[in-house]
Amino acid sequence: MELTYRPRRLRRTPALRALVREHHLSPSDFIYPLFVHEGAGNEPIGAMPGACRWSLDGLVAEVGRAWELGIRCVVLFPKVADGLKTEDGAECFNEHGLIPRAIRRLKETHPDMTIMTDVALDPYSCDGHDGIVSAEGVVLNDETVELLCRQAVAQARAGADLVGPSDMMDGRVGAIREALDGEGFEHVGIISYTAKYASAYYGPFREALDSAPRASGGKPIPKDKSTYQMDPANGREALIEAELDEGEGADILMVKPGLAYLDVIYRLRQESEQPIAAYNVSGEYAMVKAAAERGWIDERAVVLETLLCFKRAGADLILTYHACDAAAWLRQG
Ligand code: PBG
DSSP, X not given: OOOSOOGGGGGSSHHHHHHTOOOOOOGGGEEEEEEEOSSSSOEEOTTSTTOEEEOHHHHHHHHHHHHHTTOOEEEEEEOOXXXXXXXXXXXXXXXXXXHHHHHHHHHHHXXXXXXXXXXXXXXXXXXXXXXXXXXXXXXXXXXXXXXXXXXXXXXXXXXOSEEEXXXXXXXXXXXXXXXXXXXXXXXXEEEEEEEEXXXXXXXXXXXXXXXXXXXXXXXXXXXXXXXXXXXXXXXXXXXXXXXXXXXXXXSEEEEESOGGGHHHHHHHHHHOOSOEEEEEOHHHHHHHHHHHHTTSSOHXXXXXXXXXXXXXXXXXXXXXXXXXHHHHHHHHO
């Protein structure tokens, strides 16, 4: 054949392919999510092989391991004791609570690690919702935002570098910005869960924290989070959320889940100059782990391909439970 263009020319050798590669993965792209509990030992999480609920000592060791592998940001999630869960989730702003204590410990042992937090009521709520549920079963917006502001300030006071509102209440980014600034935390950034969908992919995470919505008393409790998290059918709506979050002062915009929502990452990348984060969530992790355990896929190849594809779609950073494994594989080359 007489062909002018033969795209295979640039695929011929590893060196040529490396020369024209458009996207790269680095451990500094990753944010490593970690679960922490009050217990003395580390508890494995059934649906998330390799992940644990860490004790405070275990957390310190795991963060040290992540640092050695080149990871520079972790996000902390608390497994709160049942006895501390209430309808208003007030434990979320206890300055001596589990998360503030974990942050202080980590800032002593690993002062240069960036610490991100989750801002939402669900781990602290006996109803398992991200906001306060009214007697009629409505997740209240403005009342919840007040608590989120107190939670974010408590986290900042403990030393958090980035607070991550994952609750999807309207107006929370602006309110949290104002609350942080009012307390002298102008330097604390907001990584907003901008386009967070009402997704079934969060199942293993809710198992890890025992935080699924549930009826605890007499009032009706919504079974899912679809009155505040976004409808998986909607793409344009993510742009509305992005515009609002940017206007309210979000420093980083996040799309969650990641894999089934690469189009949303791409659309946000087109519309915004802000850094974009993708959350490779617990259900995505569980599926890869389950297939790999059966020998049905090559875990290393699938994980590195998946993470790279987040970058191709437009993500600058990736929250992933694979962070340590991926960093170690990248180091091996
Ligand atoms: C809580 C929160 C959730 C996740 C992060 N923060 C669960 C939810 O919204 O129900 C999910 C993370 C994952 O599945 O890995 N607001």
